[in-house]
Every structure is written in structure tokens, then in C-alpha cells.
Amino acid sequence: MIYLDYAATTPVDERVFEAMRPYFCDIFANPSSKHRCGRKAAAAVHEAREKVGKLVGARGKNVIFTGGASEASNLAIKGIADALECQSEDGEDEEVFHFITSEFEHKASLEAMKTLEERGHEVTFLRPNEDGFIDTKSVAAAIRPNTVMISLIHVNNEIGTISPIDEIGALAKEHGIVFHVDATQSFGKLPIDFDRDGIDLLSLSAHKIYGPKGIGALVVRDGVPLKCQISGGSQEGGIRAGTLNVPGIVGLGEAAQIAGDEMEQEWDRLEEMEQDFLQIVRDRIGGVHLQGSHRNKVPWITNICFEGCDGGELRDALGKKEICVSRSSACSKSNAASHVLAAIGCPEELSGSAIRFSFGRRSNYERLEQAVKALEEVVTKMRRPSYSSSSLLPASPA
Helix, strand or coil: CEECECCCCCCCCHHHHHHHCHHHHCCCCCCCCCCHHHHHHHHHHHHHHHHHHHHCCCCHHHEEEECCHHHHHHHHHHHHHHHHHHHCCCCCCCCCCEEEEECCCCHHHHHHHHHHHHCCCEEEEECCCCCCCCCHHHHHHHCCCCEEEEEEECECCCCCEECCHHHHHHHHHHHCCEEEEECCCCCCCCCCCCCCCCCCEEEEECCCCCCCCCCEEEEECCCCCCCCCCCCCCHHHHCCCCCCCHHHHHHHHHHHHHHHHHHHHHHHHHHHHHHHHHHHHHHHCCCEEECCCCCCECCCEEEEEECCCCHHHHHHHHHHCCEECECCCCCCCCCCCCHHHHHCCCCHHHHCCEEEEECCCCCCHHHHHHHHHHHHHHHHHHCCCCCCCCCCCCCCCC
16 A cells, blocks of 8 residues: 555554553553542643643643544634633623634634634635735734634645744734634644744644544643533543543654654655655646645645546546545545635636645655556546647646
């Protein structure tokens, strides 16, 4: 199998697995229990909390563990709205709050925002430019007197472009607006500093950085109002109830530490690999278009449209050759049109041919060479003999 879908999920690193192992069968106690075994589990949770906080320049006590990044983003967005609604209950009229986000966010954030609209609040969905960026000026222009939150994705999960969170964080701070960052695709891969970037709430996940699935976190700045979304016990400072997933939390902490230690060298390795991959694909296949900017993006996510092909059929044909790729986010319906490509203005006749390739720790040149060979065979067969490049868009520069 040649796996080129690391943006969807990653294999658990063996070092992470070994760190988790004792907390399944040996130190298995509930960390809320006061006996010796419970205290050992609680100590492991505390250590993991510190590791996660350190990686984003925050204190461990500000890390709230969740079931994943989707839950964390829902807690951030709905939790703010609920907390502010509670504060304004004494008024005669229900207060309407305004939220700012973008059209190419992850579905978790988009659906949470749509829920707030259904509850009567106002949401501005900013459109990114054709290069896949949200301009800080457009965010500034959208701010209203009743704006309470700006929520944006740091690295887009389909095209890999990087949002200027430091600029937007400074803008939010200037206006006293809560700033939420979805760092699912950037946590452990890009430098993030909670204070420097002006972040108030940050969502993250373990399974994107070679940790286990089903565990994530929301990093919360002191003083940010947030209402619990899962009621029950007093775990996580009363913000998120439920018995803590100790093995998962330990895995997240270990994965965070490893990612931080290897961040720079992994970026350099994948950057060189992505550039070579793109050049080979252009040379051998042709009629290809890179979606989003080729600058100011991460090197592990590459979205390419193949003229004359159907993306779903192309994905499935590669799958039969044991090559794993995707059309868009794993959280989207398998054959649904990409809302990200629509947001950046990609023509429908091209967006339907898109494939997302994403690279990771096990990616190497031998496997990429095999993947490109199979890709060339499949695309050539899929395109009709009479096919010629229709020049729907200019070929993306290297």
C-alpha cells in the first residue's frame, strides 16, 4: 500500500504507542479517583497537558481535552455563544451576536456557525481569494459593533494554504473580539504561539500528528467565557464532562513532544519531496492544475485537478492499485463537490477532477515514483484518445 492521505489521518507512531501501552492494562484507573493508581493516571494526564500547552506557547492548565478537533471547535464556537447569551439574559430583548468565519473552513466549524444562524445570530462567511487566502483587510471590513468572535482555519485541510493568524489575532485583540483558530492541520507542524498570535481559543487533534484517534483538545485563554457543551461531572474544570481518556491523552502528549522536536527537519524533507512530485506530475502527465497558492502553503497537502478526468473515478482506480488518496476532506461526503474549491472560484469542470495528495513520515521517493507511474497509467487510460489540454486555467507555476 502507498499511503498519500496523511491529511485525513496518520498512523500511530510506534513511540506514541509504547507510551500509551501501560495506561490500558496497568495504570488503568480513573484519574479522578483519589487512590494511588488514580493519582498515577492523573499525573500522566498532567504531564500530557503540559506537553500540549508547551507546543503552542500556552500553560498546561489552559488545555481542555476533548474527543477530537471537531468537538473542540464546536465547544469553542457554541460555548462562546452560550456563555454570552447567559450573560445577556437580564435584558428585555434577546441580544444578537455577530460571528466572522470563512467559506472554506472545516465542516465542523461551518456547521457550528450555521447552528448559531438558526438560533438568530449573525454570521459573515468571508470568501477567500483565488489563491486560497483570507485577507486581513476583508476581516477588518466585516467587523461590526456586535462582533464577538473571529473563527478561522490556520492551514486549509484541502489546499494547504496558511492563514495570517498573527495579523488577524492582532486585529481581534484591537477590537476586543475573541479569536478562535482551527489548528487541526498545523498543530505540531507549524510554529504557533498563543500569545504572539493573539489566539484565545485553539482546536487541535492527535490523529493528524501520529497520535491516536478520538482525542483532541481546546486551548482556552484565561478569562474567555465558555459554556460547557457536554454536561455531567466536573472534569476539565467543568468545561467538558466525562471520564478522561488517559491512554489517548498520553498519546496526544507524546505525539506533541515528538512533533515539536522533529518539526523543522520534517518541513524541509516534505518541501523538497512535494516540489519534485509536482514537477514529475507536470512533466509526465500534463493538463494538471495546482489549486491554491504555490507559495505560503504547507508542503504536505497538494490539491491537483486533472483535466479530462473524474476525480471519484480517478481516486477509485488508484485505490485498486493500493494507492490511497482522497478527493477532499475525509469528513465530506465521498463524492460531494468540494466547498473549498468552490470558495476559491475553481471552475466546476475542473473541480470535479481534483485529487488531494498529502504526505507524511512514511512518504519516500521510492513510493512516490511508484505512485506517479500508476497515476500516469490511470490518467492516460481515463482520458479519451482525442484528449488535448483545454487550457481551462493556465498551468500552475513550479
